[in-house]
Amino acid sequence: xxxxxxxxxxxxxxxxxxxxxxxxxxxxxxxxxxxxxxxxxxxxxxxxxxxxxxxxxxxxxxxxxxxxxxxxxxxxxxxxxxxxxxxxxxxxxxxxxxxxxxxxxxxxxxxxxxxxxxxxxxxxxxxxxxxxxxxxxxxxxxxxxxxxxxxxxxxxxxxxxxxxxxxxxxxxxxxxxxxxxxxxxxxxxxxxxxxxxxxxxxxxxxxxxxxxxxxxxxxxxxxxxxxxxxxxxxxxxxxxxxxx
Amino acid sequence: xxxxxxxxxxxxxxxxxxxxxxxxxxxxxxxxxxxxxxxxxxxxxxxxxxxxxxxxxxxxxxxxxxxxxxxxxxxxxxxxxxxxxxxxxxxxxxxxxxxxxxxxxxxxxxxxxxxxxxxxxxxxxxxxxxxxxxxxxxxxxxxxxxxxxxxxxxxxxxxxxxxxxxxxxxxxxxxxxxxxxxxxxxxxxxxxxxxxxxxxxxxxxxxxxxxxxxxxxxxxxxxxxxxxxxxxxxxxxxxxxxxxxxxxxxxxxxxxxxxxxxxxxxxxxxxxxxxxxxxxxxxxxxxxxxxxxxxxxxxxxxxxxxxxxxxxxxxxxxxxxxxxxxxxxxxxxxxxxxxxxxxxxxxxxxxxxxxxxxxxxxxxxxxxxxxxxxxxxxx
Numbered sequence: 001x002x003x004x005x006x007x008x009x010x011x012x013x014x015x016x017x018x019x020x021x022x023x024x025x026x027x028x029x030x031x032x033x034x035x036x037x038x039x040x041x042x043x044x045x046x047x048x049x050x051x052x053x054x055x056x057x058x059x060x061x062x063x064x065x066x067x068x069x070x071x072x073x074x075x076x077x078x079x080x081x082x083x084x085x086x087x088x089x090x091x092x093x094x095x096x097x098x099x100x101x102x103x104x105x106x107x108x109x110x111x112x113x114x115x116x117x118x119x120x121x122x123x124x125x126x127x128x129x130x131x132x133x134x135x136x137x138x139x140x141x142x143x144x145x146x147x148x149x150x151x152x153x154x155x156x157x158x159x160x161x162x163x164x165x166x167x168x169x170x171x172x173x174x175x176x177x178x179x180x181x182x183x184x185x186x187x188x189x190x191x192x193x194x195x196x197x198x199x200x201x202x203x204x205x206x207x208x209x210x211x212x213x214x215x216x217x218x219x220x221x222x223x224x225x226x227x228x229x230x231x232x233x234x235x236x237x238x239x240x241x242x243x244x
Numbered sequence: 245x246x247x248x249x250x251x252x253x254x255x256x257x258x259x260x261x262x263x264x265x266x267x268x269x270x271x272x273x274x275x276x277x278x279x280x281x282x283x284x285x286x287x288x289x290x291x292x293x294x295x296x297x298x299x300x301x302x303x304x305x306x307x308x309x310x311x312x313x314x315x316x317x318x319x320x321x322x323x324x325x326x327x328x329x330x331x332x333x334x335x336x337x338x339x340x341x342x343x344x345x346x347x348x349x350x351x352x353x354x355x356x357x358x359x360x361x362x363x364x365x366x367x368x369x370x371x372x373x374x375x376x377x378x379x380x381x382x383x384x385x386x387x388x389x390x391x392x393x394x395x396x397x398x399x400x401x402x403x404x405x406x407x408x409x410x411x412x413x414x415x416x417x418x419x420x421x422x423x424x425x426x427x428x429x430x431x432x433x434x435x436x437x438x439x440x441x442x443x444x445x446x447x448x449x450x451x452x453x454x455x456x457x458x459x460x461x462x463x464x465x466x467x468x469x470x471x472x473x474x475x476x477x478x479x480x481x482x483x484x485x486x487x488x489x490x491x492x493x494x495x496x497x498x499x500x501x502x503x504x505x506x507x508x509x510x511x512x513x514x515x516x517x518x519x520x521x522x523x524x525x526x527x528x529x530x531x532x533x534x535x536x537x538x539x540x541x542x543x544x545x546x547x548x549x550x551x552x553x554x555x556x557x558x559x560x561x562x563x564x565x566x567x568x569x570x571x572x573x574x575x576x577x578x579x580x581x582x583x584x585x586x587x588x589x590x591x592x593x594x595x596x597x598x599x600x601x602x603x604x605x606x607x608x609x610x611x612x613x614x615x616x617x618x619x620x621x622x623x
Binding site for chain 1: 534541
């Protein structure tokens with residue numbers, strides 16, 4: 001279940017309360033998020049849509065512990081991440097969040113295998129255990145035969161699948177996707193969305209995705225619109241349309 | 245260790261730049277090692293000089309002789325255990341560039357004085373039996389490809405004519421830094437053949453009972469020969485060796501100055517490389533942090549990278565220098581202690597370590613402070 005009114009008393013996986021984010025750009029203050037509330041349960045696939053500058057990526061950054069809010073709180077699986085120290089937050093990210101970026105953000109000097117292995121280096125797994133984990137997720141994203149290829153030797157779609165494999169290899173609590181198909185052609189984009197869909201339906205992953213692409217948003221169970229820092233639930237509207 | 249592939253992969257992102265940076269460490273550490281070796285060459289004699297040995301010279305000048313008859317009088321001084329003497333021959337082998345420290349020595353007492361040198365007793369006996377015999381240091385023997393039994397001619401510069409010697413033995417040093425370039429022949433042979441300075445020696449070397457009494461013995465020796473035609477100037481062997489070094493100048497200061505300039509240049513080169521390297525992959529560092537790498541971990545990764553420029557560079561540079569110095573004195577005899585000591589190698593690694601950390605610390609701190617959101621925005 002997804003709610004944006006902040007009234008859910010249940011223990012949702014993700015609870016956002018009165019989230020506020022302001023930036024200073026020179027002397028001008030930009031109010032990006034305005035007292036935002038959100039509850040997301042385990043296994044939900046939520047798409048955030050909205051015009052550029054509406055605060056979608058900022059919200060994702062706050063949910064992923066990459067940035068701190070000006071006010072309000074984010075609680076994930078009982079942990080209030082907005083009060084964590086930098087070191088603790090980094091460890092929390094490593095354990096609980098899988099990030100998928102628009103530009104894949106793979107390390108170009110590492111092979112697909114090594115890129116996927118990166119988050120596992122922060123765990124206590126042995127080399128052999130890491131290898132097994134990486135091979136498992138490579139099979140999930142159907143890239144077992146490309147494990148020793150460098151990013152430059154892969155297509156955009158394959159690169160994004162490697163990025164997805166990297167995001168899920170630690171079996172995180174939830175995935176944050178920032179325009180995951182924004183840099184892909186239609187066919188590759190469909191493949192990536194199919195894969196994300198599979199992660200939700202088959203593996204019960206919780207996915208929060210920012211997108212401009214209505215077709216991508218259609219895949220999500222819930223579409224939320226963000227406009228001028230305010231989140232609006234829009235279950236009845238078509239993807240790509242604003243709230244009525 | 246599990247982060248090693250990541251560090252190495254980053255290092256070879258720009259192969260040419262990496263090779264050039266490591267190359268600058270190789271060149272700098274090679275130069276440092278050579279300078280350190282030269283420093284040892286000049287000062288090594290001071291460091292290994294016997295604490296219980298005194299050198300008695302003519303007060304006027306080192307090139308002025310002393311009478312042979314002084315030996316018995318020296319031995320009468322309390323606290324003097326042994327005394328020997330030698331004469332600087334000043335000849336050359338084949339051509340003037342082949343400088344060899346050739347000395348005429350007393351066959352009865354000279355070898356006993358220098359316990360740091362080792363020689364087979366039968367070789368020493370063969371030397372004593374042959375008036376034209378000689379003993380050669382292992383380095384000189386190797387350098388000229390001589391062997392025992394060879395007859396080697398020298399052109400005398402102080403004592404004119406051609407002097408031929410039969411190699412009867414080889415001496416070795418017991419420590420790596422011992423001078424193995426000397427060439428000894430019998431004083432009696434010199435004294436018989438020379439037409440002038442007969443009955444004179446170049447200097448005396450005196451062993452005393454205890455180094456603690458050195459000051460008293462020095463005073464007693466010089467007092468003994470005061471107001472004679474050949475007054476003496478006695479000093480400890482260490483001070484004698486240090487005096488030689490001082491005549492050349494402050495070698496250590498020169499070497500330190502050059503070394504500092506090289507190190508500073510190295511810091512600039514590596515620091516700039518590291519800064520460029522970090523700036524180029526701001527986004528990647530942000531991704532690492534996104535994945536859960538802590539600020540400290542990212543800083544250590546950058547520092548480790550910097551050290552991976554420095555330490556292999558040092559290893560190669562110092563290794564090449566060691567190989568170079570193992571070939572022996574390249575000057576043909578002016579630097580008898582041409583030896584790269586282990587402590588200087590350790591110092592070289594220490595310098596590389598410090599340079600690596602110093603060059604990497606600012607980029608590493610910048611990487612540590614990198615804000616993920618801002619850095620990702622730049623990708």
